[in-house]
Amino acid sequence: MQKRDFIVEDLLSKIYQHQFASGKLPDQRRLAKTYHVSRYTVQAALKALQEIGVITVVQGSGSFVADDLYRKQMIFNSLTRTPYERITSKMLSLVQAPATEEEARIFQVAKRELIWTFERLRIVNYKIEQIEVSKLPVSLFPDLSQQAVESSIQAYVEETGLRISHSISSYSPTVLTRDEERIFQCKRGQPAMAITTRSFSESGRVYEYTTIKAIDYHVTYITPFDRQQFQLRKKSHQ
Numbered sequence: 001m002q003k004r005d006f007i008v009e010d011l012l013s014k015i016y017q018h019q020f021a022s023g024k025l026p027d028q029r030r031l032a033k034t035y036h037v038s039r040y041t042v043q044a045a046l047k048a049l050q051e052i053g054v055i056t057v058v059q060g061s062g063s064f065v066a067d068d069l070y071r072k073q074m075i076f077n078s079l080t081r082t083p084y085e086r087i088t089s090k091m092l093s094l095v096q097a098p099a100t101e102e103e104a105r106i107f108q109v110a111k112r113e114l115i116w117t118f119e120r121l122r123i124v125n126y127k128i129e130q131i132e133v134s135k136l137p138v139s140l141f142p143d144l145s146q147q148a149v150e151s152s153i154q155a156y157v158e159e160t161g162l163r164i165s166h167s168i169s170s171y172s173p174t175v176l177t178r179d180e181e182r183i184f185q186c187k188r189g190q191p192a193m194a195i196t197t198r199s200f201s202e203s204g205r206v207y208e209y210t211t212i213k214a215i216d217y218h219v220t221y222i223t224p225f226d227r228q229q230f231q232l233r234k235k236s237h238q
Helices: 003-016 028-035 039-051 101-107 153-159 178-184 227-236
Strands: 055-058 062-065 075-077 087-098 114-124 127-137 164-174 192-201 206-215 219-221
Touching: 003 028, 003 039, 003 219, 028 039, 039 055, 039 062, 101 127, 101 206, 127 178, 153 164, 153 206
Parallel strands: none
Antiparallel strands: 055 062, 075 219, 087 114, 114 127, 127 206, 164 192, 192 206
16 A cells, blocks of 8 residues: 555544544644655645545645535545546447346336446546446436536436435456456456446436446545444344
């Protein structure tokens, strides 16, 4: 783990535990001394925290914990840690076809109902980091376009009037195909992650099903300890 990432995660932990009672982080000089790193490394860590909305930086005053931080889910990956202006998408394909049996089950639609499938590259800081294949019902999004695919699908969905509720993701290690290695321009055997996500509207309906292949994938979770669940699990083993 890079020094910057260690500092980011350690400060996240301290912030989540309310160790900065005043809401203000120590100054850069003190942080550099604490972590035995240069001020440049501290600045990079603070910038990362600022970009994901954990802290606000006031010139001449210091770094402060964001007011609404504890109402946010604290899960950060290579995309959520990067400002939108440094993330771009390139569409590779956009087609519609009758739903397969699996797609009909996922979206709870009739067989043969039309489903959009698009493939796009997610580019972070000018580097291809993800290959995404997403599916959406044509009945919900009849005018899905390349412009929507290459910008923000979430923004497009909400603009149609559908309200987004939540998503469920699963992660598993995977092996890249030859074509995927060529797209990523990586060597054979490159470690990669497969991320499958179902996105739900407030009505409870799945509106998008996504499969992502990602390289250099890094994700940070901060999970509160569920004491009640822990006690229940203990009892079940007694």
